[in-house]
Amino acid sequence: MDSQARAAVRVAGVSKTYGKGGAAVQALREVSYSFGAGTFTAVMGPSGSGKSTLLHCSAGLDRPSSGSVWLGDTDLAALKENQLTRLRRDRVGFVFQAFNLMGSLTVRENILLPLRLAGRRPDREWLRQVVEQVGLAQRLRHRPAELSGGQQQRVAIARALVTRPEVVFGDEPTGALDTRTGADVLRLLRSVVDTHRQTVVMVTHDPVAASYADRVVFLADGRLVGHLDRPSADQVANRMAHLDDWGAGC
Structure with missing residues (x-):
């Protein structure tokens, strides 16, 4: 990531511990990183490395045990739960492995659901652009059961984009x-x-x-252990196979 790029999301010294005492599990250990605005970042690591926890803390779905998370100029720790809910609804988009569509709603209604929940009217021109971008212009009256898995995920992406979010977070969106x-x-x-x-x-x-x-960042045992810029799939696979050889730091 260009060091001069404005940070869309910044995590600083973030740690996350689940449980207490002898049963405590430390999912993240003092992670600091900035996700540049207008960039595409992939987060990788072995199972249990903390990658989903980092995503959830960065998106305001979970609160870190220590450290801070900023979305633009907003410190998420300073927000009450209702404020955090509004921030996630208005400024963040989500795409998950499970499409999480409402089966009783049409494609158009599913896409517009975040705006409906927020009491906001859609920007018709932006909606048109989003629908065309995801290739769903001929499917707006269909229901999810009438679509393929790929089409359903495209609906989920359109739903994530329709509010013009500052960041779209994807948790295994192609899994x-x-x-x-x-x-x-x-x-x-x-x-x-x-x-x-x-x-x-x-x-x-x-x-x-x-x-x-644009960049792949790697986690192991709850710590950032390095990154690659615009790598090939083979380069990523090779680094994943040798994470233990990396020094700390990103």
């Missing part, structure tokens, strides 16, 4: 898709970064998925 469909979704995410300068932070276990990112 439930076959290879070809997953590649289509990754090209779409890459496109919204390149076309709209959207900021995307994606947790993945797949080196091919990670290769679509």
Whole structure:
């Protein structure tokens, strides 16, 4: 990431511990990192390395045990729960492995659901752009059960984009898709970064998925242990196989 780029999300000295006493598990250990605005970052690491915890703390879905998280100029620790809920609804988009669509709603209604919950009217021109970008213009009246898995994930991406969020967070967004469909979704995410300068932070276990990112950051045992810029899938896989050889620091 360009060191001069404005940070969309910044975590500073973030630690997260679950449980207490002898049963305590430290998921993150003093992690500090800035996700640049208008960039695509993939977060990788072995199972249990803390990557999903980092995503959840960065997105305001979970509070760190110590340290601070900033979304733009907003310190998430200073927000009450209702304020944090509004921030997640208005300034953050989410795309998960499970599409989390409402089966009783049409594609259009699913896309517009965040705005409806916020009591906001849609920007029709932006909605049109988003729908065209994700290739759903001919599917707006369909319901999720009438769509393929890839189309359902495109609905989820459109829903994440419709509020014009500062950051879109993806937690294994291609994990439930076959290879070809997953590649289509990754090209779409890459496109919204390149076309709209959207900021995307994606947790993945797949080196091919990670290769679509501008930067791949690696975690091990709750610590950041390095990064690669615009790597190939083979380079990512090689680094994943040798994380223990890396020194601390990113």
